[in-house]
Amino acid sequence: MIQELKNNFGHLFEAELLQEINQVGTYKDVAEGVKMMEIGDYVRSMPLLISGAIKIFREDNNGDELLLYFLEKGDTCAMTLTCCLGQTKSEIRAIAETDATLIMVPVEKMEIWAGKYKSWRKFVFESYHNRLNEMFATIDSIAFLKMDERLVNYLKEKARISEGAIIYSTHQEIAYELHTSRVVISRLLKKLENLNKITLHRNHIVIKNI
Amino acid sequence: MIQELKNNFGHLFEAELLQEINQVGTYKDVAEGVKMMEIGDYVRSMPLLISGAIKIFREDNNGDELLLYFLEKGDTCAMTLTCCLGQTKSEIRAIAETDATLIMVPVEKMEIWAGKYKSWRKFVFESYHNRLNEMFATIDSIAFLKMDERLVNYLKEKARISEGAIIYSTHQEIAYELHTSRVVISRLLKKLENLNKITLHRNHIVIKNI
DNA sequence: AGTTCGCAGTAACATTGGTTACATTCGGCC
């Protein structure tokens, strides 16, 4: 039994299921920035996230993106769950936000375990629930907040994910993820700096007190 | 066996499951406009929608609303599914868009059937999948479209749901559901009328060719 | 018929955010 599996999912799954996962699952390391799933892809295995973070995007007609949410350790990809069963295409793009480690589980097991293990059902249901809640949060943010508030939330989340007070992004990259323009982001960041909430540097931003 | 159950869910569930649903489920009629679930409510039973339509809302800090999507016959409420298991509160508000008929199933059965019936698992997974896709569509609409396009989509959807070319809403009601102001909606509707796509009347709108 | 009230039309203005254009600065590289 690989230790990471036990550490991350041991409290969720019974020993027998852990054994099965260990047997049929394959480990996979993904480097920061690597595209893990593209819109339109068919999905053939289900990822359990052991470490790192993955960002999930939606795309508009011009090919521009919008960040929906992050997946973290202990999470799984909700798209995968039903894409497997329903044979439908992915509606989203997944990119590694940091270096990440996954266990890939063959899709056939998903449905079998759902019949066999209560803990697996619980995990799957909770995954959906979490994803739905994240979508609600995303919708709240887009529909109810102005860009300056969205930016602050983004910076907070980004800092939390990277476990530090420094965000290594350019203004252009932030603009892509929030689906706006670089000029707008630069403008708002400068305001935050003037409010003494952050300090701006070339290629990175230091969070002070937001 | 009540006929509507068979008509709407007969192709999804095996006979034995249909029997169980019929035995433990209770029928419920809901009149148009009735609030069926409020944000913060705990959920104790799961609705299967037999006829009619239900609209699902999210609320901002000021108590203003945003329409997320509609549920129609054959659908179930995704919130319910995990609220039951996880004992969490509802994140959304549900209001009957039209008169509607439901079967209410006790929550305990949900998890039992998930272990017992493959068809039930399929139904639950597909429900989640559909809801997630509707959330994606909602996000696309809010994030990528301008208000005039959102309004057109709204009118189309509303006409589809009510199965007719007349929408019985005031401008104010439309504004609430799209989370904007009455003046903005009046302005855009007038434009659509000038384009000969709709005709405006007091308390209702006739769709011509949008 | 007159009153009332909710609904709709519209002008004028404010604000937010998107766009264009250009200047400046920083690092890396020769």
Add this chain to the structure above:
DNA sequence: GGCCGAATGTAACCAATGTTACTGCGAACT
């Protein structure tokens, strides 16, 4: 040091949307 390209700063302008304020209309009621 000098050059170059990417990143950032900033002004000026524009389009979309939100806000305020007022008018007029129509249905229902008395």
